Amino acid sequence: MAKRCPDVIKRIVVEGHELASHGLAHQRATQMSKEALYEDIKQSKEILEDISGKRVVGYRAPSFSINDSNLWAYDILSELGFIYSSSTYPIKHDLYGVPDWPRFQYERDNGLIEIPVPTVRKNNTNVGIGGGGYFRLYPYWLSKKRINEFMKLESAPYSFYFHPWEIDPKQPYIKNATWRSKFRHYVNLSRMESKIEMLLKDFNWGSMYDVYIK
DSSP, X not given: OTTTOHHHHHHHHXXXXXXXXXXXXXXXXXXXXXXXXXXXXXXXXXXXXXXXXXXXXXEOOGGGOOSGGGTHHHHHHHHTTOOEEOOOOOSOOSSXXXXXXXXXXXXXXXXXXXXXXXXXXXXXXXXXXXXXXXXXXXXXXHHHHHHHHHHHHOXXXXXXXXXXXXXXXXXXXXXXXXHHHHHHHHTTHXXXXXXXXXXXXHSOOOOHIIIIIO
16 A cells, blocks of 8 residues: 555654654565464565555554564564553453453553553453544444543543455445345445544543653
C-alpha cells in the first residue's frame, strides 16, 4: 500500500500523525518463520522510512498474532530498532487473543514496550473495547460507556484502532465468504465513519508514541 500510495504516507506525516508499521504482507506472525517475519518487518520499516523521511518505532502484528508460540518476534522488533509493539489483545477470540497476558503497557525482557489493546473486565472476563469489529458492531452509546468506564477505573491510557476498509461501504462484496466472515466484515460499514467522527469529538486523542512512550 505504501509503495502504491506514497503521497498518502507523506500526508500522514505532514499532518502531524505518527507513522508505524503493520508489516508488509499482512500475514499472521504465527504463520511465519523467524526469517520470513524478519524480512517482512524489515522491508515494511525501510519502505515507510524511505518515503516519509521519519524513523518508524512502532509495530502491530497482523491479527494481534504475537503469543506464547512466537515470543522471538519481540527480539526481531528490538533488533530492527522498534521501541514499542501493540500486537496483543488479552481476550478470548477464535482468531487471536491471549487472555492471560497483561492488560496494560509493560516492558519485555529485551526493553521493548508492549501496549496491549484495551479491555474492560466483565464477569471475570476481559472484554474488547479497543476498536475494530467490536466498535463497528456495538451501538456507539455502548462503546462510549465502556471507554468512559475504562478511563474511570484504570490508570492506563486508552487506545483505539480501526481499519481503512471499515469506512468504505462501497467496497467489493465477496459472495462466497462464510456467513461469519460476512457478518464480521460488512455489518454497519455505512455507519462506521459517523461513529468515528463522534469518537473524535467526545474524547481527546494523541499518538501512540506521545501518549505511551514520550
